[in-house]
Amino acid sequence: MPQIILKNITKRFGSAVAVDNLNLVIDDREFLTLLGPSGCGKTTTLRMIAGLETPTEGDIYIDDVCVFSAERGIDISPDKRNVGFLFQNYALWPHMTVYKNIAFGLENMKWDKERIHARVYELLEMLRIEEYHDRYPAELSGGQQQRVAIARTLATGPKILFMDEPLSNLDAKLRMEMRTELKRLHAETDSTFVYVTHDQLEAMTLSTNICLLRNGLLQQYAPPLEVYHTPSNVFVADFVGSPNINMIEVSGESVNLDEVKLSNEQVRMLFVPTSSSFSITKGQKLFLGIRPECIAITEEGPLSGEIYSTLPSGMETIVKIDVDGLLLTCVVFGGVDFAMGEQVNISFTSEHIVLFDQATERNIATGKLM
Amino acid sequence: MNYTNRFKSFIKKPHNVILVSLAIILSYLTIVPMITIILDTFTVHQSELMRVKGAAVGDFTLYHWTKVLFSSASRKIFYEPFLNTMVVSFGTCFIAITLGGMMAWLVTRTNLRFKGILSTLFIFPYIMPSWTLAMAWLNFFQNSLVGGSPGIFTALTGIETANWFAYGPFPIIVVLGLHYAPFAYILIGGILRNMDANLEEAALILKASRAKIMRKITIPIVLPAMLSTFLLVFSSAMSAFAVPAFLGTSVRYQVLTTQMYRTLNGLNPGYGYIMALLMIIIGVFILGINHHIVGSRKSFTTITGKSSNISLINLRGMTTPLSYLLLILISMVCIVPLFSFALESFIMEPGNYSFDNFTTLFWIGSGSPEIANGEPGILRNPSIFTGLWNSLRLSVLVAFISGSMGILAGYAIVKKKNSRLSAFVNNLAFFPYLMPSMAFGAIYLSMFAVRRGFIPPLYGSFALLVLVGAVKYLPFASRASVGAMHQLSNEIEEAAAIQGIGWGKRMLRIIIPIQKASFLSGYLLPFISCMRELSLFILLVTPSTRILTTMLFQYNEKGWSQYANAINLLIVLFVVLSNTAVNRLTGASIDKGIGGQ
Numbered sequence: 001m002p003q004i005i006l007k008n009i010t011k012r013f014g015s016a017v018a019v020d021n022l023n024l025v026i027d028d029r030e031f032l033t034l035l036g037p038s039g040c041g042k043t044t045t046l047r048m049i050a051g052l053e054t055p056t057e058g059d060i061y062i063d064d065v066c067v068f069s070a071e072r073g074i075d076i077s078p079d080k081r082n083v084g085f086l087f088q089n090y091a092l093w094p095h096m097t098v099y100k101n102i103a104f105g106l107e108n109m110k111w112d113k114e115r116i117h118a119r120v121y122e123l124l125e126m127l128r129i130e131e132y133h134d135r136y137p138a139e140l141s142g143g144q145q146q147r148v149a150i151a152r153t154l155a156t157g158p159k160i161l162f163m164d165e166p167l168s169n170l171d172a173k174l175r176m177e178m179r180t181e182l183k184r185l186h187a188e189t190d191s192t193f194v195y196v197t198h199d200q201l202e203a204m205t206l207s208t209n210i211c212l213l214r215n216g217l218l219q220q221y222a223p224p225l226e227v228y229h230t231p232s233n234v235f236v237a238d239f240v241g242s243p244n245i246n247m248i249e250v251s252g253e254s255v256n257l258d259e260v261k262l263s264n265e266q267v268r269m270l271f272v273p274t275s276s277s278f279s280i281t282k283g284q285k286l287f288l289g290i291r292p293e294c295i296a297i298t299e300e301g302p303l304s305g306e307i308y309s310t311l312p313s314g315m316e317t318i319v320k321i322d323v324d325g326l327l328l329t330c331v332v333f334g335g336v337d338f339a340m341g342e343q344v345n346i347s348f349t350s351e352h353i354v355l356f357d358q359a360t361e362r363n364i365a366t367g368k369l370m
Numbered sequence: 371m372n373y374t375n376r377f378k379s380f381i382k383k384p385h386n387v388i389l390v391s392l393a394i395i396l397s398y399l400t401i402v403p404m405i406t407i408i409l410d411t412f413t414v415h416q417s418e419l420m421r422v423k424g425a426a427v428g429d430f431t432l433y434h435w436t437k438v439l440f441s442s443a444s445r446k447i448f449y450e451p452f453l454n455t456m457v458v459s460f461g462t463c464f465i466a467i468t469l470g471g472m473m474a475w476l477v478t479r480t481n482l483r484f485k486g487i488l489s490t491l492f493i494f495p496y497i498m499p500s501w502t503l504a505m506a507w508l509n510f511f512q513n514s515l516v517g518g519s520p521g522i523f524t525a526l527t528g529i530e531t532a533n534w535f536a537y538g539p540f541p542i543i544v545v546l547g548l549h550y551a552p553f554a555y556i557l558i559g560g561i562l563r564n565m566d567a568n569l570e571e572a573a574l575i576l577k578a579s580r581a582k583i584m585r586k587i588t589i590p591i592v593l594p595a596m597l598s599t600f601l602l603v604f605s606s607a608m609s610a611f612a613v614p615a616f617l618g619t620s621v622r623y624q625v626l627t628t629q630m631y632r633t634l635n636g637l638n639p640g641y642g643y644i645m646a647l648l649m650i651i652i653g654v655f656i657l658g659i660n661h662h663i664v665g666s667r668k669s670f671t672t673i674t675g676k677s678s679n680i681s682l683i684n685l686r687g688m689t690t691p692l693s694y695l696l697l698i699l700i701s702m703v704c705i706v707p708l709f710s711f712a713l714e715s716f717i718m719e720p721g722n723y724s725f726d727n728f729t730t731l732f733w734i735g736s737g738s739p740e741i742a743n744g745e746p747g748i749l750r751n752p753s754i755f756t757g758l759w760n761s762l763r764l765s766v767l768v769a770f771i772s773g774s775m776g777i778l779a780g781y782a783i784v785k786k787k788n789s790r791l792s793a794f795v796n797n798l799a800f801f802p803y804l805m806p807s808m809a810f811g812a813i814y815l816s817m818f819a820v821r822r823g824f825i826p827p828l829y830g831s832f833a834l835l836v837l838v839g840a841v842k843y844l845p846f847a848s849r850a851s852v853g854a855m856h857q858l859s860n861e862i863e864e865a866a867a868i869q870g871i872g873w874g875k876r877m878l879r880i881i882i883p884i885q886k887a888s889f890l891s892g893y894l895l896p897f898i899s900c901m902r903e904l905s906l907f908i909l910l911v912t913p914s915t916r917i918l919t920t921m922l923f924q925y926n927e928k929g930w931s932q933y934a935n936a937i938n939l940l941i942v943l944f945v946v947l948s949n950t951a952v953n954r955l956t957g958a959s960i961d962k963g964i965g966g967q
Contacts, residue, residue: 079577091568105576
């Protein structure tokens with residue numbers, strides 16, 4: 001069972017550190033997403049696993065075979081790592097037809113003609129691009145090129161597939177469609193996918209695990225919903241989720257057994273943790289992270305404010321509410337519209353409200369507000 | 371809208387005015403000469419009266435054509451030089467593309483050392499005048515078999531070089547190959563640099579070997595560029611005059627250009643015009659093929675990628691030795707020739723390199739009657755200064771005219787792209803590139819020998835040199851400018867136009883400053899090319915309008931090689947210094963102008 005292990009991987013370009021002491025275990029048949037803002041080292045990480053880039057330090061194992069070790073001087077070339085790679089710009093060979101592009105890897109494996117023919121058509125059919133088999137890449141649209149690139153990568157049946165932002169060059173509608181297909185492909189091919197993206201929505205919707213990087217440092221490695229609900233720090237909380245999480249500056253004080261009294265100019269509330277216990281010093285500066293969908297507009301509630309703006313999109317409405325100068329974003333399901341300046345009450349309905357320490361920006365606890 | 375109004379709105383746009391004026395001017399300066407030259411191949415000229423029995427000057431005759439193509443003398447007059455031209459051109463292409471391509475691959479794809487300096491030095495032979503290496507070759511390898519003194523090589527080793535090694539096709543091909551290798555290096559290197567490295571990595575992941583990637587991916591993708599290079603080098607080699615003249619004449623190895631020079635300068639201008647015409651036809655044919663290749667559906671000009679991701683091939687143990695080897699070889703081609711010019715220009719009796727034979731006579735001597743007709747040393751020789759002054763003002767004027775015309779042409783062509791007028795002007799502006807310099811000179815000679823409308827007879831005038839230079843080098847400027855304008859989005863100008871800023875100000879304050887480097891290359895390239903041009907002007911100069919290069923050629927013909935070497939050193943230093951100065955000051959460079967990065 002192919003498992004990918006990264007041990008203490010560091011990559012420096014000159015004095016710049018692209019990836020800093022990264023440890024990862026990617027299990028078989030996982031759909032792992034390397035997520036982060038541009039320049040965070042995600043593409044470099046992917047290219048290092050594939051063997052296209054050489055790490056400065058550390059070890060990499062694929063399927064229990066050490067493919068790279070800085071210490072032992074092992075560096076197995078990409079062609080011997082049995083992986084597939086889907087490039088951001090597809091990297092289709094402009095001088096070969098669609099058929100030739102897909103068949104290249106198979107010809108290289110010395111398959112006989114009929115077998116290649118059958119395999120190529122199987123893929124063309126699977127990706128619904130049969131009619132383009134004798135076209136050149138320059139004669140295809142972006143979406144078609146993308147499908148050809150996928151077909152070429154899948155042709156040799158690699159057990160591990162690397163993808164570097166494969167959807168970023170597509171328009172929004174097509175991207176949506178391709179997401180569905182990628183997810184189906186993952187299930188059908190039984191392979192491990194390692195996927196690079198800066199689009200948090202893509203990471204959320206596709207992956208079984210997200211590895212979130214920032215400036216070459218691992219921020220959190222967990223399944224999407226865990227990343228969403230219990231972000232390990234302020235950066236993760238802010239990066240994942242759209243519209244953005246509400247971050248409210250408060251100061252806290254432990255009361256009762258494990259409850260925290262939170263207060264600032266506008267808010268006075270009690271935080272009841274659902275995670276393990278903790279303690280804070282009196283007056284400790286904290287961030288309260290509340291996802292937009294955790295705020296409900298209700299008949300009665302602990303807070304009231306006036307409507308600042310509404311953005312109804314049909315399926316949902318994003319509402320910004322001004323609570324005495326504190327701007328909160330909330331999402332209401334359905335096409336509700338409010339008048340600007342309308343007075344509303346709000347309440348907090350979820351158990352996924354997160355408390356961060358302001359100094360370290362670390363996650364202290366999750367819980368609910370009373 | 372009626373026609374008057376339509377015309378008014380058409381003529382209101384500056385780019386339309388530019389296109390129409392250029393179409394008219396360039397038609398006159400390129401198409402009319404073509405017709406003149408065709409007519410000339412059927413006309414009896416003054417010097418041919420003796421041959422064509424019973425004819426008067428200007429009579430229609432088929433004598434030239436039958437004589438050149440279908441007579442017992444045709445083999446000597448035309449077919450042999452033609453065959454030699456083909457041999458030289460193909461050989462040159464082979465050497466230029468092999469060397470340039472290998473160098474390009476090494477620099478863009480491997481971890482070779484000293485890339486910066488190697489790259490600079492490698493381009494050097496292209497910046498130097500083409501005959502520089504030919505003269506250096508003679509300085510080193512000439513022998514006493516065909517008359518004359520032995521070269522430095524013989525002086526050092528005592529080995530007499532064989533004739534085939536010293537003169538004729540072999541050295542011509544080697545020298546032209548070295549001269550045009552930078553051209554191939556710049557064009558192929560540009561493609562390799564722009565080529566997405568992912569294309570090669572994608573094949574690597576699919577388990578293709580390095581050799582297979584090279585064969586199936588890299589080479590096919592750079593093939594159109596290589597073919598393009600091949601065609602451009604081929605047409606350049608075909609029209610090369612100085613190198614075959616220097617290296618071939620003493621063993622009577624004639625190519626079309628040298629034959630053309632003989633006939634046009636001699637008794638049979640009609641023959642020369644036929645050769646010129648045939649060379650132009652081959653040139654146009656080559657351009658046609660080139661357009662076809664570049665425009666085909668496998669074309670990949672739009673390839674872009676994260677080129678920063680290129681993982682360089684590790685040459686491992688080979689890196690250091692190979693880097694040093696290349697450094698030594700390239701230095702030998704670039705720097706050693708200059709020393710040989712300096713050395714030769716200080717020697718009293720050619721071929722004798724002993725110390726007491728050294729003299730400064732040819733630099734600062736006042737001239738003595740027993741040596742070279744009493745010609746004074748070049749630093750106190752008034753005719754050299756006339757030549758230098760003529761060369762300089764000619765180059766500056768030519769650069770100014772063709773550079774400025776090029777900017778306007780590029781602007782208008784891109785502004786109105788996809789229109790028939792724009793395509794027509796684009797082709798017209800490129801057409802002079804295809805005409806062999808010698809033939810181009812010949813056409814202007816024939817065309818402006820007499821009064822043409824309001825233009826007085828120009829033969830022997832400096833204006834004729836300026837005119838022919840400006841038209842001949844227009845393609846350099848217009849190509850640099852078309853390229854620069856393509857990179858500039860139309861909105862940039864429109865944003866200014868919408869604020870009511872006039873056209874002149876838009877050009878001067880917005881468009882030209884943004885693409886300064888490319889436009890300057892459009893001035894630099896004609897300037898440098900003109901400084902070192904020989905074959906374009908050689909038929910047109912008269913004693914009062916002679917320029918450095920033609921003087922060099924004449925000194926060499928007379929066998930006063932010391933003067934020739936000294937002048938050559940002057941030209942090379944001048945060209946290299948001005949290139950470096952412009953490059954330092956503005957960032958424009960000769961390699962940018964011919965499609966490099």
